[in-house]
Amino acid sequence: MISKLCNRIFGEAIHDYHIHNHIDQPIENPYRISSIEHLLYLKCWIDTAQWHMEDVVRNPEIDPVEGLQWKRRIDASNQERTDVVEYIDSYFLEEYKNIKPNADAKINSESPAWVIDRLSILALKVYHMTEETVRPDATQEHRDLCTQKLNILLNQRADLSNSLDELIQDIENGTKYMKVYKQMKMYNDPNLNPVLYNTNHE
Template sequence: MPEITLPSAAEVIAAHDAALTSAPVTVEPDDLRGWIAANHFHNRSLWAQEDLARRKLAPDAEIVANKRAIDRHNQQRNDAIERVDEFLLSALGLVDPATLTAALPRSTVAPGARLNSETAGSMLDRISILGLKIAAMREQTLRTDVDDAHRESCDEKLQRLSQQRLDLGACYDELLADARAGRAYFKVYRQFKMYNDPRLNPALVAESK
């Protein structure tokens, strides 16, 4: 198989960190890195909405709006994960292109390869979330309205989170290397989010009658 340039963990982490204050991304249909950025944007948006949804003094209507935004961003986050997996599987030659967008894409992996229980797209999603945790924990270490014990505790957590992201990034790189060499593979796992589908959510079905 000819060498294909796919984003490394280091490249993704750098892009995630650089995007923490950027505007929403516009994704082209054939842009793998754009879908990775879209996943990160929706994780950032989820984080902000989750914070707002936990307010105690806000009007109920604002909390309802936060919860609906959470549902919307979570759906888009999961859609982006699936698109990332489709791109990676296609680039690695691990799936029949004609079935790529089907509910169950047909694997073309040679016998003997191990199936990785987590998809590469899901690993990038976790790396994205770790990046948000790192940024938020770093802010805690810089606060001037708390005592030294708080800052020291948060600095220790920051170091652990940073190591976790490096570890997960190494696992992602290893999975892609093993997949390219025919030693491992993964699949697209469709999320089938039922609560956002008016045809599948029983409460929404009841409202439509």
């Protein structure tokens, strides 16, 4: 089951990040570069570092100049995250390239990698909500509320995991087929973002 592999590796990446709990801690990916495991670990590490960047930038007392610097780091991280998602989809395209879809095969609204992207974010939500359920300086009411939220997140992860496994099985059986669209993000491209290309022409 691909979801079991994803959730296990996401847990490893999140655990490893929090050993040092530092945004600039270099990644030490334990998996072979060409493997799906390597991509999954990398994906979740990027998400974990970006999670903490988002925490920093939301500090109401942050210096505006520093805040802008963090915002640009988050933009760069988002682009890296998108690139890795597309690498994961490329892996699946190669994996199933010899499967001929049935004549009545349908396309899914999300590619496998974008479902995996959501699973990675859910793993982070589960990790941090679990922390809140045992936070010693919080009230019992806070911990109880977070426990309720955690149960919802766990249920959501189970449902999403099942949906991913079903999608992969449908692709393997030929009842669904993959069609991947590049994200074509425009805001980082100096040729597509009017603020950037108008500045360059001045």
